[in-house]
Amino acid sequence: MEIGIVGTGRVARGLARRWIGCGWNVTFGSRDPEARRAELVDALAPAQDEEPDGGLEGSRRGEVRCRTIGECLTSAPIQLLALPWSAIETTMAGLRFVPATIVVDCINPLRRDLAGRDVPSDSSTLALLSGRYPEARWVKAFNCASSAVLEEPAFPQGRPSMPYCGNDADACRTAVRLIEGAGFEPIDCGGADAAPWLETVALLTIRMAIRNGWKGDCAVRWERR
Template sequence: MLVVLCIKIDTKMNTKQTIAIIGATGNMGSGISKNLSAGNYRLLLFANELSKLQTLETEILAKNPTADIELSECPTEASWEADVIILALPYPAQQQIAEKIREVANQKIVISIANPLNETYDGLVTAPDTSAAEELQKLLPNSKVVKAFNTVFAADFVQPVIAEKQADAFIAGDDQDALQTASELVVTAGFNPIIAGGLHVSRTLENMSLLLIQLNMKNGYKWLAGWKILHQ
C-alpha cells in the first residue's frame, strides 16, 4: 500500500525562526498571527478554509508589507518546516491535530493555547490532576510542550495595554529553552511574559482563564480584560 504524506523539504537557507500557526484564522489565531508578523519570524499559516487564510494574509500585509508569511494547505507540512508550532485551536481540535503532527513535531516546541472549557463555561472537561497542555504532552511525547497565550483574550492582541497596564501572559513548561522562546514570542505579541512554572502549572493557568471568562460574562468587560501581577 502506498501512503503519501503532504510534506515537502525546503532546502532554502533561512536564518529566521519559522513559526507554524495552526488554526490561524480563528479569533486567537488571527490575533497571534497579526502580532507576530511584526517580529523577525517566518510565519507559516494554516487553517481549514483557504479563503479565510487569504483574507488574513491581505490584512497582515496591508498593515505590515514586509511580513514574511506563507499560507500552508497542510498542517503536517507546516509543522515539518517549523521551529515552533503554535496550536491556536480549541481543546478538542488540539487533540485531533496532535495525531497528524506527532512525527514531524519531534523535539520541537509546541505551544498549547487551549482551555478545556465545558459547554456552559462553569468548569473544565479535564480531570483536576491534568490539563490541556499535559494531555498534549502525552500525545506528543518527544515534543517540548509549552502553555502560553491561554490567559489572554483575542481582543487583547489589538489592545494589550488595558487601563494603562500591559497585560501579562503566563507561560508554563518543563524545558528552559522552550520557555525562553515562548517568552520572546509573548513579548513580540505585545504582552508581558510571566513564567509561572512547570507544565503542571497549566492546570492553574487554565482555571485562571475560566475565571476570567466567567468574570467577563458577569461584569461586561467586553472581552477586553487580562491578568496583571502587581509587585514592588
C-alpha cells in the same frame, strides 16, 4: 524567527499580527489553506498608519504563508497549537511534530456552559498533549488573554501579564520571546504542574468578563510593590 501556527482562527490571527510586526515569519496550518489564504492576507494586511512609508516595501514585517497542517508542522521549529480542544483528535489525526519542535499550548479546555474545564481536575491540556506528543517540547502560554487582547494588548496601565509554564527550559525561553514580541509581560510560573492553574485563571477571567460586561477588553495584570 520562523513560527508555525496550527489553526487560522481568532487567536491565530491576533498573535500572527503581533509577530509579523516583529519581523517574524508565520506559516498558518489550515484544513483548507486555499480557502483561507485570501482572507488571512486581508486580515493581516497592515493598516496604512502602521506603515511608515504607506506600503510594505522597505518594512521589516514578517512574511505570512498558509499551508496544510502537515506542511505547517514541518515549516518551523516553533509551533503554536491554536485549535479548539475538541478538535485536536480529529484535526491532528495521523500527524506528528518534528522531533524537538517547541510547541506552545494556548488551549483552554472549557466546558460549553463555562462551569469548569473539560479535562480531569488534576490534569491539563499541557499534560495530555505532552503525553500524546512526547516528541515535542511543550510550554503553556497565551491562554490567559482574550483574542481581542492578543491582537491589541495596549492598556493605559501598561503591558498585561502573560503567565507561562513548562518543563523544558528552551521552550520556556522561547515562550518569553514570543510573549515579549506579542506585547505582554511574561510571568514565569515554573513547571508544567502549574498548567491547570493557568487554565483556571483563564476560566475565572472569562467568568468575570461575562458577569461584569467587559467583553474581550480585559486582561490579567499582576501588580507588585
